[in-house]
Amino acid sequence: MVANNAQNKVEPSFRIENNVLKGNVSPCDTNYTSVGKLLLDTMRDNPDIIGQVDITTGTEDSFADIADRAVKCALWLRKQGIGKGDIVAISSHNHLDTVIPFMATLFLGAVVNPWDYEMNIQLARHFMTLVQPKVIFANEVSASVLMEAAKIEFLQPKMVLFGDYPGTTSFTEILKGHDNSAVANFSCKEIDDPSYTALILFSSGTTGMPKGTQLAHTALLNMLRRQQSVNLRREVPLWFSSLYWISASLLILTAVSSCTTRILGPEFDEKTTCEIIEKFKVTWIMLSTSMANRFARYSRLHDYDLSTLKVLFTGGASLNQESQDLLRKQLPHALILQAYGMTELGGLVSVQLADSTSGSCGVVNANCEIKIVDPDTGKTLGANQNGELCAKTSTMMTGYYRNPEATKGIIDKDGWLHSGDLAYYNDKGEIFIVDRLKELIKYRGHQIMPNEIENVLQSHPAVLEVAVVGIPHPTDDEHPVAFVSKVNDKEVTAEELMKMVAGNLMDHCKLRGGVKFLPKLPHTHSGKISRKELRAMAKALAVH
Numbered sequence: 001m002v003a004n005n006a007q008n009k010v011e012p013s014f015r016i017e018n019n020v021l022k023g024n025v026s027p028c029d030t031n032y033t034s035v036g037k038l039l040l041d042t043m044r045d046n047p048d049i050i051g052q053v054d055i056t057t058g059t060e061d062s063f064a065d066i067a068d069r070a071v072k073c074a075l076w077l078r079k080q081g082i083g084k085g086d087i088v089a090i091s092s093h094n095h096l097d098t099v100i101p102f103m104a105t106l107f108l109g110a111v112v113n114p115w116d117y118e119m120n121i122q123l124a125r126h127f128m129t130l131v132q133p134k135v136i137f138a139n140e141v142s143a144s145v146l147m148e149a150a151k152i153e154f155l156q157p158k159m160v161l162f163g164d165y166p167g168t169t170s171f172t173e174i175l176k177g178h179d180n181s182a183v184a185n186f187s188c189k190e191i192d193d194p195s196y197t198a199l200i201l202f203s204s205g206t207t208g209m210p211k212g213t214q215l216a217h218t219a220l221l222n223m224l225r226r227q228q229s230v231n232l233r234r235e236v237p238l239w240f241s242s243l244y245w246i247s248a249s250l251l252i253l254t255a256v257s258s259c260t261t262r263i264l265g266p267e268f269d270e271k272t273t274c275e276i277i278e279k280f281k282v283t284w285i286m287l288s289t290s291m292a293n294r295f296a297r298y299s300r301l302h303d304y305d306l307s308t309l310k311v312l313f314t315g316g317a318s319l320n321q322e323s324q325d326l327l328r329k330q331l332p333h334a335l336i337l338q339a340y341g342m343t344e345l346g347g348l349v350s351v352q353l354a355d356s357t358s359g360s361c362g363v364v365n366a367n368c369e370i371k372i373v374d375p376d377t378g379k380t381l382g383a384n385q386n387g388e389l390c391a392k393t394s395t396m397m398t399g400y401y402r403n404p405e406a407t408k409g410i411i412d413k414d415g416w417l418h419s420g421d422l423a424y425y426n427d428k429g430e431i432f433i434v435d436r437l438k439e440l441i442k443y444r445g446h447q448i449m450p451n452e453i454e455n456v457l458q459s460h461p462a463v464l465e466v467a468v469v470g471i472p473h474p475t476d477d478e479h480p481v482a483f484v485s486k487v488n489d490k491e492v493t494a495e496e497l498m499k500m501v502a503g504n505l506m507d508h509c510k511l512r513g514g515v516k517f518l519p520k521l522p523h524t525h526s527g528k529i530s531r532k533e534l535r536a537m538a539k540a541l542a543v544h
Contacts, residue, residue, distance in 0.1 A: 481513030
């Protein structure tokens with residue numbers, strides 16, 4: 001999955017008109033209106049291709065095997081009355097069968113809705129009442145929470161378990177007893193209107209409860225056909241995100257349509273990742289920003305042969321210049337590419353090229369437009385001016401599920417989606433994310449960008465991860481506090497880090513709230529540092 005422009009060392013194809021960055025218009029011609037039919041046709045046309053490999057068990061899954069199970073699952077779902085417009089939820093970690101109901105649902109023209117399999121009761125109840133799925137496919141980890149949430153909300157979805165749990169149907173059972181001719185003659189539900197919803201993905205929920213982002217068949221087809229920033233053909237790819245992340249859902253679709261073998265590994269850790277790259281000769285890897293930071297600072301990185309790795313792709317939060325430079329130094333043979341996207345935008349809107357500036361998010365993608373606006377006046381700003389990033393794409397959501405007010409709040413009357421991210425572009429048209437607008441810290445009238453302080457602290461060799469939030473203060477509005485986790489076997493004191501900030505930034509950026517060391521920073525299940533949890537910790541430290 002390489003930026004094609006980077007592979008061919010061609011200058012980025014975009015222009016700037018009236019301070020709007022416009023990507024090259026690239027046709028997304030396809031005869032398909034259903035993403036499910038595209039997947040099934042691809043697998044049936046290429047039955048011998050290995051679609052996925054479970055590296056823990058060594059089990060290989062051919063396209064023929066995957067298609068067979070997915071069709072049987074679709075036939076079972078159809079018997080349960082599942083059809084066009086019905087919602088099927090999937091709450092599971094990555095394993096060989098996770099993709100089966102994902103595809104089966106799309107075959108039927110129904111709507112796939114992945115859930116966080118490690119959610120608590122509160123989140124499960126929110127998901128359950130918002131989308132009211134008719135069927136839920138779940139792993140054993142999430143089963144008890146889901147059953148309890150359904151009971152509390154007086155809902156009775158059909159529960160199918162990858163494993164065993166009382167009161168549920170086993171996934172292996174629903175694949176049995178199907179007539180061979182019914183499987184062989186199965187055809188996907190026709191989608192008359194490609195703007196019909198195929199996938200509901202929950203936003204990361206940085207403010208309030210997650211919202212259901214609706215992505216249409218046409219958005220997914222546009223993403224698959226474009227493949228300029230994401231191309232998995234002839235790659236050996238590895239990623240760790242579950243279906244709950246937009247990256248995993250889109251990468252699974254991309255891998256199948258590209259006839260690429262997906263490697264299925266355990267959860268991320270630095271040692272295991274190195275072993276997988278070395279053993280399976282991985283050429284392309286996607287890591288969250290947090291994973292990339294940890295990978296760059298792994299002390300035993302050079303004990304492994306990672307020479308096959310051509311691309312390390314990262315996104316989800318901004319990777320600072322220090323970390324990207326360190327990755328480039330540690331992996332000189334690989335392209336380290338950072339991208340910017342949102343669930344609401346249906347994936348990526350900008351991506352770095354081979355010669356992009358470290359710390360940037362690269363340049364605007366084909367079929368995308370980006371502008372930076374003054375958050376107060378709405379005026380479109382020029383180069384090197386901080387404002388809110390707004391975007392239009394051929395893959396963006398049709399709206400939030402059952403939440404028209406929130407949709408109006410993020411997409412303006414001219415169709416621009418307001419990201420909530422503070423950003424700017426330089427004279428080369430490269431995008432830089434400065435911070436979240438709602439995460440700015442206020443100190444005596446000054447606006448402090450946490451990212452600015454974090455970049456200074458991240459440059460210390462003992463700092464593994466860092467996040468800066470505000471502690472409420474009775475007279476000064478807020479004081480910045482840094483939460484830090486340290487690299488194993490390296491030491492640094494709070495005083496050292498506070499002096500670093502004081503010596504490199506303006507007075508109002510001083511860490512007046514101090515430095516708090518944690519064994520590990522809390523993360524959301526989409527891999528981002530959970531500032532919500534850290535703000536709660538900071539509030540407990542407040543002076544009253």
